[in-house]
Amino acid sequence: MHPIDRAVLEHCQEDFQPVTALKGQIPSGTLYRHVGRLVALGWLEKHGPRYRTTAAGRRQVEGAAAARSWATLDAVYPPLALVPTATHRAAIELILAAAVARQHEVRPDRHPYFVLSGGTLHWKTSAGIFVCSALGLDPSLHVVDCGTETGKSVAIRRGGAGGVVFERQLLQAPFATFDEFLTASPEVRAALGVFLGGRLVVAFENQQMTVRPVPLLTLNPRPKATLEQRIGLSAPQIRRAILVNLDAVTMPDLARSGERALEAARAHPPVSLGAPAVDCRAFHDRIVDLTRAILAPDAHARVDVEIVANLATGMTAFIADPAAAIAQVGYDLGLVAETLGWTKAGWIQTTTAFSLEPARTVAVVDRPRGAAPPTAPSDDADRARVESPAEALTLAVRDPVRRKGHVPDFTLMEETRMRLIWLAHETDRDVDGAVNLLMDFYLEWRANGQTIETMERILTLARELELGEIDPDTLRDYLADRRLLEEYNCSFTDLPEVLQVLDLLGQLPMEWDWDIATAAMRSVADMMRAGIPASKVETFIASHQRLEALSFQATAETLATVLTEAGAVGDQREAVLRHLVEPATALVNRDHLEEQATRLREELAGLEGTTAQLERTVAALEQRREALRRDIAAAQAAFAQLEAERAVKAGELDVLTAFKTLLLQNTAASDPFFAELRKLDRWRTLGGAPDDVVGAGHVANLRAKLLALLQELLRQTSSGTL
Template sequence: MNGLLDRKDRLILHHLCQHGKVTDRLLELVSKTTTYRRIEKLLKMGLLTRGEEGYQLTPAGEKALLGQQEGLAGTWPHLAAIPTAYHLAMAELIIAAVSARISGLFSEHLPSFLLVGPTMAWKTSLARFLCQAFGLDPARHIIDLSTETSRSLWLRRNAKGQVIYKREILSAPFVTFDEYGLADKQVRVAVGHFIAGRLKVPVENEVLEFRVTPLLTMNPLREEEDLKSKVGFSEPQIRRTVICDLCAVSLPDLAVEGEEILERERQAAPFPLRPAKERLVSLRRKIVQLMRKLIRPDAQSLVDTEMLRILCCGMAAYMEPRQALWRVMLDYCTVVETLGWTVENWRELLAQENIEPSNNILEGETMGQETQGIRRYVTFVEVETGKNAEEALQVVVDLIKALRACGLTLDDAQRLGEVMSHAAAQRISPQRLLQYLKLEHILQEHDIPLETLVEVVGQLQKQGLLEAERFKALDCLVRLMRRHRVDLRVLREVVGLFAAAEKHGLCQNFLTEVVKFGGMLQRQGLDVLKGFENLVHAAYDRTALEDKINELRDTREALQDEVSELQQKAEKLREKVDGLTELCREKMEKVFELCDSVLDLAKEVKRMSAQRRRLVAEIEHLQGVLMSWHAYAQ
């Protein structure tokens, strides 16, 4: 649990908690140089502070001493300073989600997080705490959505589609979208890409990879008990989001203490973030069983068990898988308890599962009338075992009896302690040592030297075959070779054949089809080799094929030349036709003009004929008059 603290660290914390300064009694148990070196270490870890009156334990130091430095606080003690269990649970789940997402092992069911609550509920402060823990700048990675537009959330393009502005948050491990409740509709749509629960999301005609784990903070939209109305999420969004409702819990006054926590954390080294290494598919059944036991039936449809498995994978980067499962279920139930999703006695039910062993470190009690010389050693054992004086001595007696039962002396126990100390320095757990002993026994049974195993593992690692998928494929290959009685020489020939086929541009399925086709010919009594030889000659007569291709190419070029000439002639004929058409049009216009002239002449002739008739009539009349006048004159 307290992965960064050893027994000397805890002894120093226990002593300074009681006395506030270094005394001779402490220096009898731990050397002076080691004591002050360890105190400097504890100061940097944020477990101690140094004042005018001496040393004082911080809240994180008190939790470490009393065995409350559980979960990821054993990896990074500053987490123990987070003020409430709800904020701590959210922080640990977010760290687990970040470890899972940056590993690239998962593409679906990736969790998002939402903190909803009143003002001064340490929502944005938790975001600042996590940014500092991940070594990120809060000014860049806490985005106030009330001042953002959808076009400026992470990138903006010009009219040509070129990116002219880009926020480097997609590749960051963590980002916070603050004041989600005040964001407009378009901004919420843009945020929806981050909380989609997928690693790769199509956005604007391209697929983007979202390696960032999002945290949303908001005040409730409505003062209602219905979660959908309070946060404005749909049911699928609720399923893939870990939601903590701080409106439902009583919070301490964090105006002063909250800022002090952030100031202490700002001086600390970042959290040692690690990517998830395993998929832990074997935990699926256990997760479903625990979920159905701890979550109310009417809320079980809102829990994504695959998301819980991914959180377990992220948590398992820092502890054993079963401890990771227990811690994730504890944190998750602590969070959703604020939503009213858990059964009443969920803590007792989870404790009954006994997934995580208890390693609490309790404060030693005084031993009454024991002598001063014995007392300091008994106190030391009390601190180490977490038991009172009588129980602590019983542990020592039981240990001596166990050594005798195994035929070991105290000298053997001392040497065993040296081995365990060396193993602890190398971060090797007792369980791992037991596995080494079992491995040694197996090697002896099969008469395999350890050096041979080391050499084989080195070769496998060099070839990248120790990865889970490749090792599984290698194991499957060995099983197939045994089943079909194929030796290594035949396997080399087959691999060489496939390599030659690939070199000549032939796919692997081609060889499979050739074998299948050859088998069919063989069953029909045909000479397979002769048939393939004829096929090869027919298919690869390169000279004939090239001549035919050249001939066809020449023919195509000749036809293209003829087509070009015909197109030119057609163009000339088209020009002549256009000229004749124009000439015909001109002639027709002249004909129409002549017709008009003829009509005009006909009208003129008709008019002159009428005029002539009038003149003839007048002449005849005048002749009559003249004849009458002439007769009268006579």
């Protein structure tokens, strides 16, 4: 960092400050040139003639003071240095790490997708184009406009016969952008589930499909209350994603800086996705510790730690040192999580001090972001705060964090209250959210013409029909039948006459179906339209049967007329017919053989296509078998680890059991201690605290009783009475 930039940022770090105080140290022109640059970068914000360092600016100051650099990937791909904001850069670096993890099949699942959310002119689609250039991909093929897609076209296209005639190239690419996700139809969103599940191999229409690309969704959020409603993703889908809220990021002049980054990316050779240097799952516990140190407790359920481990493994393709790679992923994760308000205060210091050795990672305790300073501090407290080191650690145990209650201020039956609490836990909401969920469901139900009165009418109908229950399928079939009858201007009152028609159809000399019955009714109608009365039907049929017995159709009369007019009568008629039939028969036989040959060629082509499909299926099954073998090996390793942990826990349980037996055998010595402990517990139940006047007395007595208990146990041990 430039020394002048650092001086300005440190000067304005506490609150809005005029920069005129720096004019004695820095020339005015140089000073305001640097101030303008810092404002454009989003590191400084302006309010009138005063300036204040932003959160991004504070991160830059802290990063400059630390020995660790967060720009390591600049050496791998220099255009990253031109990306407009640190948040965009963090998302792109994580995408590159995710691409390595997918391409080298680090594991079969837990692969993230990415979501860039924000208004227009926030460099969302441009970020996707930048990554395409970084990976050597054509943006016209790998940036997909969700609003123009239909059905399952994001993955495959099928022909009229249902076969796959086209498979999108992006299925085998390392990256794909799905632009304007919220404009996609429900069918397209369902098809996108193939990409968002986090698995390398997925089942798709009774087949297996390998999903290579890292998906990036871009969207303009809806003006809704919850995150799920704003971005159109469920809570489980959010947990599998890396989300970025670009509306919370100060944007520079994108018309200048944004285009420079894209031009540099197009001009530079693509980055190489080499194999990871280290499998960071070996440092799983340290990754969990770092993730929890970065994220606020309420955000722990929003981020899958296994995804972070995958990203760390992928990052080692660019940063070989696992500690540095994990720290880089943690830093990038903190930047994007900060846009959602999911981070703890002081997370940047924790990430900077990260090490694979637990003792070296120091969590800096700071006032939560947005919390007001203590009111009316004493002079002694101010003096102590000034004299203490900037990163002094305290051994005092902080009071437990008590969450604000969300139970509405009215009386509920205990059973109802418990059911609401259960629903809140089941739906991952507070009680207010659970009640709102029920209200939203009811309002949606009512909007569809369904109300409580609808249920009352259902019950009234059940009483009238004297039915205790109605099978839903039966009711659905009844309503469907009624609609079908209404389409033909009929009702259930017409059914008796319909049954009479069925009896008449039963007189047909064969097993009939509706096609046969329809043909029979049409035949009767045709004869009636031809003017054949019922009394002559038998005569007409007998005549027709005689013609069929002679192998003649109704055209026999025309043929006889033509032969008579030609003078072919008597014996000549047969000779003429034979002369006509013999060449005609040969011609028909040849046409028949050609037709059979054509049909056989079509069947052969179909069999060849089936063979190719079966070969692809066999190859996919082979891949699946190998994946299952790897899963079995991983499961066996996990089982061995669990068995080792069980043995350790069993030893600890034996120690606790022995201590329990020791206490039960010395009830005279332990009863006073537990009696005092119960007093303290009762006091806390009544609303007291261990550090108030009464609680402090109980705590002092409890310490004395504990000391007496330990002394008695020591005495009995020394005397051999235990």
